[in-house]
Amino acid sequence: MVGPLLVLLLGAVFASVQGDAAGNAFQNVYEQLVHVDTTRGPQTPTPTPFPVTPTSCQSCTPTAVPVPSPRGEGQCACSFNKLWLDIVVLMDRSKAMGSEVRAAAAGLNTLFKGINLDSKANQSSRIAFLTYSRDVTTVGDFGRYSSVGQLFRDMLSVKPDAKEVTVDLANALLEAQRIFAKNIDRPNVQRAVIVVAAEYKFGGASDPKKVSSELRESGISIITLAHRSATGGQLAKSLALIASENMNFENKEANVTRKMAKALCYVNCFCKPNWLAYKAPFKSGASYGECLYHIEGQADRPSAQEVCPLIATNGHLVHIKTTTKHERLLSIVKGTGDRFHIGWKREGAGQLWKWDGEQAQQQQPLPTGLWKESAAGNCGVGIESSGVLSYENRDCEKGEYGYVCQAPICDTDNYCSAEEVAVFL
Secondary structure, eight states: OHHHHHHHHHHHHHHHHHTOHHHHHHHHHHHHHOOOOOOOOSOOOOOOOSSOOOOOOSSOOOOSOOOOOSSOOOBOOOOGGGOOEEEEEEEEOSTTTTTHHHHHHHHHHHHHTTOOOOTTSSSOOEEEEEEESSSEEEEEOTTTOSSHHHHHHHHHTOOOOSSOOOOOHHHHHHHHHHHHHHOOSOTTOEEEEEEEESOOOOSSTTOOHHHHHHHHHTTOEEEEEEOSOOTTOHHHHHHHTTSSTTOEEETTSTTHHHHHHHHHHHHTOBOOTTOEEEEOOTTSSOOBEEEEEEEEEEEOHHHHHHHHHHHSTTOEEOOOOSHHHHHHHHHHHTTSOOEEEEEEEOSSTTSOOEETTSOOOSSOOSOTTSEEOOSSOSEEEEEEETTEEEEEEEOSSSOOEEEEEEEEOBBTTBOOOHHHHHTTO
């Protein structure tokens, strides 16, 4: 008897996915706004002060670091040998770069040390290597490199043009775009461009701002590394214009290789299509990362609780433990007037509340002022009204509402296969 019920519920889920174009548009904007420092520690989370009052979310920029809890909020892992990315490296070989090409090669070799380029493994990366000045040369595409050593030898063989002062980074970025377009056989893999440059030209067809914007809008991250630049100089500032948020670096800065590795781990921290990311900004000092999925189709709580783990491994009804999470959730349901199930429940009147899958709480983790508890009802419900999100308890067996599922984010320690991703395309 379970089979027909699950088919019916999943049918409602996928119908919701197809009708969620507005959610996709929001996700694209949000992902451009937020990035995450992907290391797991040693960072000490700062608890969110309570009580709080309802706030609106203008840009959904997190305002607090996650509060420790038995399950805690998910984080973006950074096991570098488990990266699964497609990366295009663009190296400047103009006169401005000069002998720095050797230093750049050594730095990139250090960065990629330990990355898995074995194409037989699902959880592996591919790297293409291009050089550019007036024109663009593809030294090696995704099919060439099976080891970092092979890539390093190609980078060391680059000879800068002592007379060429023209750089066409825009054309180099276009070539990277073409390489990605020709290699669409891994739909579950995130994409990144690493630009290593000693020169930047403003204006005209060779100005890279337009094409870099197109790349970022299509979900491709851009990491820049300035060589032969005074610290904080014009070159570094110019490259920052084309880089993804906070992903612009200078070769002279301390621990630059480690920082770029964190940036790559950030790129590898993502949600499946139509899931919305709850994710800390890059270089914010926080490292939370989770995925949320809003289903507006009506269901009772037992059915909603059963669907979440079916549509995502380790999925469950949403937990809201911080004002930051509350604001992100508000940004998803704002203007819908929706009532939806959350993973907050108790065994009976007078009993302690708990999040699904966790121990009972001695203290109420939901923000005071947003939670309206009554004697009746043992399950939590979120209520959006006029741009304000609050929570109250309702009868677990009565009331059919929408619901929000939560799942671990895809990252180096949580591989999401092409088959899993394809379900939500």
